[in-house]
Amino acid sequence: MKFDIIIIGGGLSGLTAGIALAEAGKDVALVSAGQSSLHFGSGSLDLLGCDEKGNDIYNPLDAIKEVNSKHPYNKLENVSSLAGMAKQLLERAGIATTGNATSNHWRITPIGGLMPTWLSMEGMATVEDPNQMPWRKVALVNIVNYLDFPTKFLAAGLRDKGVEVDIKAVTLPELQELRKSPTEMRATNIAKVIGNNDLTAKLADQVNSVAGEDYDMVLLPAVLGMTNDKNSKHLLELIKTPAQFVATLPPSVPGVRMQTMLRRRFTALGGTFFTGDQVTEGLFEDNILKGVKTAKLDGTTLESDNFILATGSFMSRGLRADYNHVYETALGVDVDDLGLDRKTWAKIDVTDAQPYMEMGVKTDENLRCMRNGTTISNLYAAGSILSGHNSIKRLDAGGVDMLTALQAANNIIK
Template identity: 30%
Template structure:
């Protein structure tokens, strides 16, 4: 099998890169091993919310110089401020073009409400999420009803309500709680393992008395100006939720639940659909296992399902993610990237050959191993045995040198590096 570009990994980074390349006329294949981290995400994407020294970053442009000085190996520092901002705006345009349903911009972070009633910075958020444009702004409604679903334990209305009013932006609000019964869910309640957001959504879309649900929501809201619901209404897109909002006449908002997250699943399905509509090929349920090199270039890769029928390409993109998706693997004495055996780097406190440096003493502290990943240059080319491979690139969370969870930049790095690599490949083949 011969392609212009072979991408290993079908998550946010891989699909974004694939869509951009397909739009430029390249023939791409994505080797997709299974569920991606985006299926478990909050529905928000972050560009940069915190600096390595712990200071909050409310604006990427204003915080960039400090980030570059404190963590010069961060992918943003390698790529450069101007190009990062350019690609951030390009992704905003792409998200609008393919109707991802995101709100926000790279000029300034906004605050999103978390399922536990906290506030976190974000770059882009699903339009159905409750957000605040600025840290000082107050939520525009005084009475909020938080509605759970009877018997559903992955969303706790009272806990959310108690924590929400501790934030100054919600201190003026009266927050009440109630539960929806929704009789159609009765048989799910008999098995807690099946009572999850995905199962609820699938059942409601096919067996729901829609008018009854609208009436139940309006009754439980008890005149509230804003209503917070768990994200359990609409697995493929936001149409079902928007119909609820329109039919009820209420200011409905949805919040992510314990994984899997419908908000993330919707985004994943939209990205995958547009990649395939653009002519891209998905090899689902397959896994890249090894590669062959011709000098300083990758010549082909072998997968679990194509051990004898290799995949040839002009360029290869490693978008396999971190430990969660086995893009990185740890043994007792080493952390490694299993397909290409790329060089591994981490944050300054991480030393690959010293296992005791991989973890911090405090369990809740940022862990050094979370910064481990492959080494790249400014073009996102992968380093192996001290030299950069001409036609092998890395994008997303498989890249090392930073802790995306700590700094709030995981999804930003994913889409920025994806678009940088798509541009570099187009230029190399042009």
């Protein structure tokens, strides 16, 4: 099967590249082995949150100038314009966000921490200044028996910052029914129950009955709107007090929504999505990738002029470590393992910067992959699979995913 561009990996990075290229009129196919790490998302995307010492960054665009030479941001032509393009791309997919690249804002974590971030999906609870909370009195309204929203931690975190907090809980008969399952009272199932039974208004009534007007903010778990923002928006409108959502433990409803809406946009632009399939082999000829084989298409080779590898890091199975080495799983391209062996991949304290985090595929200055030391002229890499950055310590996952994808797309269109 022949396409203009084939993208391997259907997460944030692959979809960003896919949409950008499809918008440019290309016939794009996307091969995705299962769902993406957006499912563990916070509803926000980070550009650059922390410096080397772990301190919060206020102006990511400025700070990016200082990142070390191996960081993928060095391969971007114009960070500021790419960041703007990323925000607009989300917008065109129907995902409205707040935030910009010149000043971070702070999202509230499910356990009451504050983390610097770049773009937050509309409706998510954020503050402009981590040292000054904009609320005097907050009602924290959970769904009865929902364990993945640890309200006591959240309350303690907010009180620590001088906010008065009351914890409330609401429920509806349909949610009571879901409670009967000892395992499936998850954010996404709550979203399904509310969505399938049109319960938004009833839920709003419940919230209004416990959180009256003496609160200046109502914070709710992000458990509405898996496939679009209709219900989540509607709920916030129906609540009489200003209200916002805080992320929950995974699976993340805002993350799934972002995934779904990006995929919807990609498909609407005519993109072809190969679901739940894995690329097993690349057909290389003279340092050009001619086509790929997949696990499920048996006889069919997927061919195209250009390819983008956006399969993610270890947890997304783009990278894999066995007893002896670290390798790239789909095409066997060159990996930067920092010259380390198994004994030194990981450090003893889990909170230290872990060497394995910076491992990834090697690329040239145009984000092109290499194989046996030689650049493959039509194979680009984007997102978490790139070497040279630690998304956990530096909080740069969303930015690396989207910006390198857009750059790779630009490099191809050029």
